[in-house]
Amino acid sequence: MAAAKDRWRRFGTDRSGATMIEFALLGIPFFAIVAAILETSMIFFASQVLDSAVHDSARLIRTGQAQSARLDTAGYKRAICGGLYRLFDCNGLRVKVSVVGDFSSVSRVAPVAGGEDCTEDDCEWTVVEDFQPGAGSEVVMVEAYYRWPILINLPGLNLMNLPDGTRLLGAVRVFQNEPFS
Numbered sequence: 001m002a003a004a005k006d007r008w009r010r011f012g013t014d015r016s017g018a019t020m021i022e023f024a025l026l027g028i029p030f031f032a033i034v035a036a037i038l039e040t041s042m043i044f045f046a047s048q049v050l051d052s053a054v055h056d057s058a059r060l061i062r063t064g065q066a067q068s069a070r071l072d073t074a075g076y077k078r079a080i081c082g083g084l085y086r087l088f089d090c091n092g093l094r095v096k097v098s099v100v101g102d103f104s105s106v107s108r109v110a111p112v113a114g115g116e117d118c119t120e121d122d123c124e125w126t127v128v129e130d131f132q133p134g135a136g137s138e139v140v141m142v143e144a145y146y147r148w149p150i151l152i153n154l155p156g157l158n159l160m161n162l163p164d165g166t167r168l169l170g171a172v173r174v175f176q177n178e179p180f181s
Helices: 002-014 020-061 073-080
Strands: 095-102 139-149 166-176
Touching: 020 073, 020 139, 020 166, 073 095
Parallel strands: none
Antiparallel strands: 095 139, 139 166
């Protein structure tokens, strides 16, 4: 009995596993926060890359280069994909270029069925890909959308805004074409 008491007393005063237990308690939340920071950074980076690619490719339309090269939807999508640095799967990119009457008549529709309130079963693209770059001095709207996959799904740290586990990224530019002929 004395040996059992002695072992129990030594167990209560032994500190050799304290660091491991502290790491187990604090390591999980620490790595979850680090993962959430990395995921958030990647989404912001991807959003900025998409926005920059749309901005750069819109210049082709604004200056009349896309019209003179007779680009179609696929050709213009390739122009946008050239600025995405292989960060995106260009097959998942949706692009719509349309002529609008003037700046005050610009309106957008939700790019997915039901907007951000769609269900997992009813979350289809509503953006019909089109390429109408317009003529000189016309007002044009360029829209590009992409469903970015979310890798980390933690309660309270979830960045998806569509129920299929993705985040909708979008970039829109509205401009008036230069007066080219």
